[in-house]
Amino acid sequence: MDARQLKEAAAAAALTYLQPDTVIGVGTGSTANCFIDLVAAQKERYRGAVASSAASAERLARHGVRVLELNEVMDAGWDIPVYVDGADEIDPGLNLVKGGGGALTREKIVAAASRRFVCIADASKLVDRLGRFPLPLEVIPMARALVEHAARSLGGTPQVRPNFVTDNGNIVIDVAGLSITDPVMLEMRFNSVPGVVTNGLFAQRGADVALIATPDGIRTLTGRP
Numbered sequence: 576m577d578a579r580q581l582k583e584a585a586a587a588a589a590l591t592y593l594q595p596d597t598v599i600g601v602g603t604g605s606t607a608n609c610f611i612d613l614v615a616a617q618k619e620r621y622r623g624a625v626a627s628s629a630a631s632a633e634r635l636a637r638h639g640v641r642v643l644e645l646n647e648v649m650d651a652g653w654d655i656p657v658y659v660d661g662a663d664e665i666d667p668g669l670n671l672v673k674g675g676g677g678a679l680t681r682e683k684i685v686a687a688a689s690r691r692f693v694c695i696a697d698a699s700k701l702v703d704r705l706g707r708f709p710l711p712l713e714v715i716p717m718a719r720a721l722v723e724h725a726a727r728s729l730g731g732t733p734q735v736r737p738n739f740v741t742d743n744g745n746i747v748i749d750v751a752g753l754s755i756t757d758p759v760m761l762e763m764r765f766n767s768v769p770g771v772v773t774n775g776l777f778a779q780r781g782a783d784v785a786l787i788a789t790p791d792g793i794r795t796l797t798g799r800p
Contacts, residue, residue, distance in 0.1 A: 659694075
């Protein structure tokens with residue numbers, strides 16, 4: 576199986592976690608796109624979807640899936656039983672690094688609003704320890720130098736992502752070279768730096784289930800408290 580087929584297999588496995596007549600939380604990226612395409616084939620089963628990025632919202636809308644705003648859903652008292660999204664890295668404890676596509680803040684918001692986070696990925700994203708993939712930080716532009724200094728003090732090498740602006744109008748700083756031995760603590764440390772909107776560590780609220788596609792089938796990881 577090639578990379579595309581593995582992503583499609585992981586996305587297909589996530590369909591079994593969805594419930595009819597509910598709102599689906601939908602992530603961003605190439606694997607999430609596979610999921611969107613599959614959901615579109617059965618869109619009549621669901622009330623609609625909350626997207627974590629403008630790109631995902633546009634893809635859902637092109638398929639005729641009803642796109643809902645998170646505030647609209649929560650004000651109506653509706654539930655989001657499941658959020659489905661990919662990851663750039665996954666460790667055995669279901670801590671994640673996300674944000675390669677730059678949608679980390681909205682991904683974190685929709686994940687926090689959902690009862691269950693189902694992560695879909697191919698086996699190349701599974702690592703023993705997070706940190707091989709540079710950690711994205713969404714940053715208010717005037718804080719760039721301050722955040723870069725903080726990243727260096729934590730042992731990382733920061734680099735502003737060139738020619739990129741988030742859906743929220745901010746920059747992304749990718750921090751390479753981190754040794755992430757305590758994902759929860761590092762997530763809190765970066766989020767405490769003034770000017771950091773959020774960072775790409777999903778550890779305080781990591782995945783509840785990870786569906787890892789391998790050439791031999793789907794490997795399901797669970798076990799978060």
